Amino acid sequence: MSDLTHLSLRKLRRLMISGEVRPEEVTAAFLARAEARNSCDLSYVSIGAEHALSRAGMVEQAGALGRLAGIPFSCKDVFDTVTLPTTAGSRVMHDYRPLRDARALQRLEAAGAILLGKNNLHEFCYGITGANPIFGTPANPHDPGRLAGGSSSGSAVAVANRTAMFALGTDTGGSVRVPASLCGLVGFKPTRGQISLKGVVPFCWSLDHVGILARSCGDATEVFLAVREADEAILAANADHAERGNSLHGLRIGVPRGAYLENVASDIALRVQQLIAECRRLGAHIVEVVMPDATHVRTASLAVQLVEAFAWHRTNLQRRFDLYGEDVREGLLQGQFILAEHYVQALRLIAAKQAEVSERLKDIDVLMTPTTPVVAPELDQRRVTLAGVEVPVGNALSHFTCLFNLTGHPALSVPIGRDGDGLPVGLQLIGAHHRDTKLLSIGTALERAGLAGWIEPNDEMDDGVCMAPTRSEQRELHTH
Amino acid sequence: MSDLTHLSLRKLRRLMISGEVRPEEVTAAFLARAEARNSCDLSYVSIGAEHALSRAGMVEQAGALGRLAGIPFSCKDVFDTVTLPTTAGSRVMHDYRPLRDARALQRLEAAGAILLGKNNLHEFCYGITGANPIFGTPANPHDPGRLAGGSSSGSAVAVANRTAMFALGTDTGGSVRVPASLCGLVGFKPTRGQISLKGVVPFCWSLDHVGILARSCGDATEVFLAVREADEAILAANADHAERGNSLHGLRIGVPRGAYLENVASDIALRVQQLIAECRRLGAHIVEVVMPDATHVRTASLAVQLVEAFAWHRTNLQRRFDLYGEDVREGLLQGQFILAEHYVQALRLIAAKQAEVSERLKDIDVLMTPTTPVVAPELDQRRVTLAGVEVPVGNALSHFTCLFNLTGHPALSVPIGRDGDGLPVGLQLIGAHHRDTKLLSIGTALERAGLAGWIEPNDEMDDGVCMAPTRSEQRELHTH
Numbered sequence: 026m027s028d029l030t031h032l033s034l035r036k037l038r039r040l041m042i043s044g045e046v047r048p049e050e051v052t053a054a055f056l057a058r059a060e061a062r063n064s065c066d067l068s069y070v071s072i073g074a075e076h077a078l079s080r081a082g083m084v085e086q087a088g089a090l091g092r093l094a095g096i097p098f099s100c101k102d103v104f105d106t107v108t109l110p111t112t113a114g115s116r117v118m119h120d121y122r123p124l125r126d127a128r129a130l131q132r133l134e135a136a137g138a139i140l141l142g143k144n145n146l147h148e149f150c151y152g153i154t155g156a157n158p159i160f161g162t163p164a165n166p167h168d169p170g171r172l173a174g175g176s177s178s179g180s181a182v183a184v185a186n187r188t189a190m191f192a193l194g195t196d197t198g199g200s201v202r203v204p205a206s207l208c209g210l211v212g213f214k215p216t217r218g219q220i221s222l223k224g225v226v227p228f229c230w231s232l233d234h235v236g237i238l239a240r241s242c243g244d245a246t247e248v249f250l251a252v253r254e255a256d257e258a259i260l261a262a263n264a265d266h267a268e269r270g271n272s273l274h275g276l277r278i279g280v281p282r283g284a285y286l287e288n289v290a291s292d293i294a295l296r297v298q299q300l301i302a303e304c305r306r307l308g309a310h311i312v313e314v315v316m317p318d319a320t321h322v323r324t325a326s327l328a329v330q331l332v333e334a335f336a337w338h339r340t341n342l343q344r345r346f347d348l349y350g351e352d353v354r355e356g357l358l359q360g361q362f363i364l365a366e367h368y369v370q371a372l373r374l375i376a377a378k379q380a381e382v383s384e385r386l387k388d389i390d391v392l393m394t395p396t397t398p399v400v401a402p403e404l405d406q407r408r409v410t411l412a413g414v415e416v417p418v419g420n421a422l423s424h425f426t427c428l429f430n431l432t433g434h435p436a437l438s439v440p441i442g443r444d445g446d447g448l449p450v451g452l453q454l455i456g457a458h459h460r461d462t463k464l465l466s467i468g469t470a471l472e473r474a475g476l477a478g479w480i481e482p483n484d485e486m487d488d489g490v491c492m493a494p495t496r497s498e499q500r501e502l503h504t505h
Numbered sequence: 506m507s508d509l510t511h512l513s514l515r516k517l518r519r520l521m522i523s524g525e526v527r528p529e530e531v532t533a534a535f536l537a538r539a540e541a542r543n544s545c546d547l548s549y550v551s552i553g554a555e556h557a558l559s560r561a562g563m564v565e566q567a568g569a570l571g572r573l574a575g576i577p578f579s580c581k582d583v584f585d586t587v588t589l590p591t592t593a594g595s596r597v598m599h600d601y602r603p604l605r606d607a608r609a610l611q612r613l614e615a616a617g618a619i620l621l622g623k624n625n626l627h628e629f630c631y632g633i634t635g636a637n638p639i640f641g642t643p644a645n646p647h648d649p650g651r652l653a654g655g656s657s658s659g660s661a662v663a664v665a666n667r668t669a670m671f672a673l674g675t676d677t678g679g680s681v682r683v684p685a686s687l688c689g690l691v692g693f694k695p696t697r698g699q700i701s702l703k704g705v706v707p708f709c710w711s712l713d714h715v716g717i718l719a720r721s722c723g724d725a726t727e728v729f730l731a732v733r734e735a736d737e738a739i740l741a742a743n744a745d746h747a748e749r750g751n752s753l754h755g756l757r758i759g760v761p762r763g764a765y766l767e768n769v770a771s772d773i774a775l776r777v778q779q780l781i782a783e784c785r786r787l788g789a790h791i792v793e794v795v796m797p798d799a800t801h802v803r804t805a806s807l808a809v810q811l812v813e814a815f816a817w818h819r820t821n822l823q824r825r826f827d828l829y830g831e832d833v834r835e836g837l838l839q840g841q842f843i844l845a846e847h848y849v850q851a852l853r854l855i856a857a858k859q860a861e862v863s864e865r866l867k868d869i870d871v872l873m874t875p876t877t878p879v880v881a882p883e884l885d886q887r888r889v890t891l892a893g894v895e896v897p898v899g900n901a902l903s904h905f906t907c908l909f910n911l912t913g914h915p916a917l918s919v920p921i922g923r924d925g926d927g928l929p930v931g932l933q934l935i936g937a938h939h940r941d942t943k944l945l946s947i948g949t950a951l952e953r954a955g956l957a958g959w960i961e962p963n964d965e966m967d968d969g970v971c972m973a974p975t976r977s978e979q980r981e982l983h984t985h
Contacts, residue, residue: 258738332845332846333849335846336845336850360845361846363846364842365808365812365816365840365844365845366815366816366819367845368848369812369813369848
């Protein structure tokens with residue numbers, strides 16, 4: 026049975042269409058694996074086995090039609106569901122009962138996908154580390170002493186550990202791409218608005234994006250085509266770029282000029298440079314790009330996040346102060362002191378950056394950067410050193426990703442190998458607005474050329490041993 | 506010559522096409538009138554006679570093609586121009602030299618229209634009364650002791666006094682519709698985004714709209730068709746509603762239910778009720794509409810205005826504090842104390858109101874309200890009494906208009922007669938998003954049925970007497 030969890034999405038679909046494998050069998054295989062591993066990897070907040078099996082039965086009876094018919098998936102626990110609780114990783118939401126499923130889930134279920142359960146996350150998506158004192162912090166599948174990244178931590182771990190075929194997450198500063206990079210997966214944040222945020226507990230509505238975590242760009246493409254909002258005008262305007270060629274030959278790849286990669290860990294810089302060299306060898310044109318000035322990008326991002334998050338949380342902060350985790354509560358409270366002038370200046374800076382990045386993307390097919398400047402940090406690590414300067418872990422992890430939440434451009438992280446310690450390294454690809462399928466096809470081309478691809482964790486559970494710290498050990502970590 | 510200024514836009518076009526009248530003759534007639542009256546009506550900050558005549562000559566040589574070929578117009582002095590200064594009604598902008606004309610002006614000039622000059626306004630569009638201590642306050646053409654309304658004061662006065670065939674203004678809370686109503690004209694604020702704000706000195710970019718002042722809905726329609734941004738997708742989606750029928754028969758007219766008209770001056774309420782009755786008699790269906798709760802609408806509008814205006818003016822407030830008029834400066838400084846939370850809550854309330862008004866407009870063709878609850882106030886009036894309660898003049902004047910800047914719906918003011926003192930009364934028509942031409946056609950139908958139409962001022966200048974207060978008399982008024 027467990028072999029089923031190794032197959033690609035399309036392969037699994039073919040087996041179900043031909044009748045060699047039944048949808049219920051597939052769902053049962055993933056469910057068994059999820060239930061066995063969850064006490065150790067903490068990737069699920071809730072698992073809805075009964076509902077999932079019954080849905081799989083219905084899909085089977087209906088002839089397994091639909092692009093994702095019978096494909097089991099999970100979602101970050103910020104997507105509204107009627108059948109399972111929606112916690113947002115917090116105790117604050119304990120009595121929240123949405124009346125309908127989030128729109129993105131409705132679309133996936135209409136395509137036949139089977140929701141297995143809901144994934145652990147950084148409380149209210151507040152951080153990029155994935156640390157969660159309430160539901161525990163999912164450990165990195167490649168090293169149980171290290172962070173999986175966040176805030177879509179559980180979603181990444183579920184896909185990495187093959188307890189879901191794919192997962193939906195959300196990404197406000199890198200929260201899909203960063204855990205994907207740290208866990209050796211594909212993480213895709215489409216053009217802003219391409220996947221509906223309706224029925225998703227917001228963190229910051231100006232920057233929030235729904236994203237996809239998957240084992241390959243091929244899998245992610247199938248999911249994206251099923252879940253996206255198909256705006257006919259947008260599709261028509263970008264039809265020339267929607268075809269999915271899979272060749273690197275003739276591709277115009279932009280790479281940042283100058284000191285942009287100076288503060289990147291040497292193993293990561295090396296892997297990215299090797300990949301660029303390989304692309305050139307295979308016929309791609311490498312174009313040096315002067316990146317927009319990033320001086321105030323983090324400040325602008327933070328101003329917008331803190332203000333919008335505070336506006337959303339104000340009532341709960343008054344009524345349920347004690348139910349928040351301490352770190353998240355302290356962070357949220359900062360939002361009350363920010364002046365409106367600063368917020369609108371941040372929005373104006375964002376509009377300027379959007380125009381600048383779009384300008385850079387006019388003459389190239391794709392821009393490439395590392396996804397993160399460091400590999401997965403240790404669980405109790407608070408600061409990392411970049412080019413000799415100590416910075417908070419969170420700032421380091423979102424260093425290359427947060428700009429593209431401000432600008433709304435589609436951005437994809439693909440795994441391009443390991444560093445010297447065997448930890449995954451991710452490459453970020455950025456495309457022009459609404460060239461989402463083109464961006465995915467470039468990722469697929471890298472995979473076909475053997476330059477990118479899923480990095481499978483050592484399956485320590487096969488020995489029945491859980492290497493990750495227990496919840497009480499984790500509480501220890503959090504009190505430091 | 507002066508007869509030319511009395512003709513409708515289409516009639517004037519026909520005479521120029523047939524060669525009976527030359528474009529230079531038309532421009533010269535309006536210029537002569539503008540120059541003769543400006544020292545009295547203060548409607549122009551600058552007049553560009555030479556440039557206008559040379560443009561008219563060029564239009565003539567090119568065969569007077571283009572929808573507005575040879576039609577003289579003016580614009581509020583917030584539209585960037587290369588040939589004339591752009592003051593925004595303030596001393597602060599004395600060294601401002603834009604490099605190109607505002608996009609809306611470019612479109613009008615491409616259609617052959619002739620810019621005569623730039624109109625006086627409330628400094629930086631800050632108020633609805635049109636009071637301006639620097640360039641003087643344009644008096645109401647129907648009573649020199651009364652306000653013309655603002656902030657597009659000079660634009661309304663120029664069209665009322667036939668020193669421009671039409672004018673562009675801007676409308677952030679009613680700044681086109683209110684002066685149109687007070688001066689007996691048509692004022693049209695199209696769907697947000699339909700006329701470009703590019704190259705317009707902003708007051709508040711979330712609520713600013715460019716609008717049109719004209720003597721009839723027919724004139725306004727010609728201008729709108731030339732100046733609007735033609736988005737093919739929007740035009741196609743609304744094609745069913747774009748046809749310009751001119752009958753009231755079968756029209757579904759929404760009127761506010763309940764206490765909505767309680768605080769309206771009795772003469773205005775009476776005129777509106779008579780008009781509704783006439784529409785019913787002519788075959789329209791009158792539908793009572795429960796209006797959205799307006800409790801926080803003014804607060805939300807003010808929060809957004811103060812914050813965005815302050816953000817734009819901050820540098821000038823620091824460097825050129827003394828160049829601002831005192832009232833505007835004191836107002837702008839309030840923006841610095843508003844918290845970001847309040848600003849985003851205002852934006853959220855605005856989004857909710859937008860949805861509510863759109864919902865109301867689903868089952869009707871047009872919503873009708875008075876444009877203002879009072880006729881033109883006296884020049885030194887600070888407060889008016891509505892239903893026994895004293896309120897500031899500005900709050901009263903924008904009472905019915907400011908909601909539709911928040912929601913972005915097209916709104917049109919048409920003159921529907923005079924009150925007992927002979928002062929013009931305006932009716933506001935509101936339509937669904939992007940049903941701009943439909944809304945104008947309903948206005949035209951009212952005109953054809955004799956229910957609405959330009960209210961011509963007594964032309965006291967024909968006796969060579971200026972009844973308006975002089976500038977020094979006005980300064981007296983401002984110091985009270």
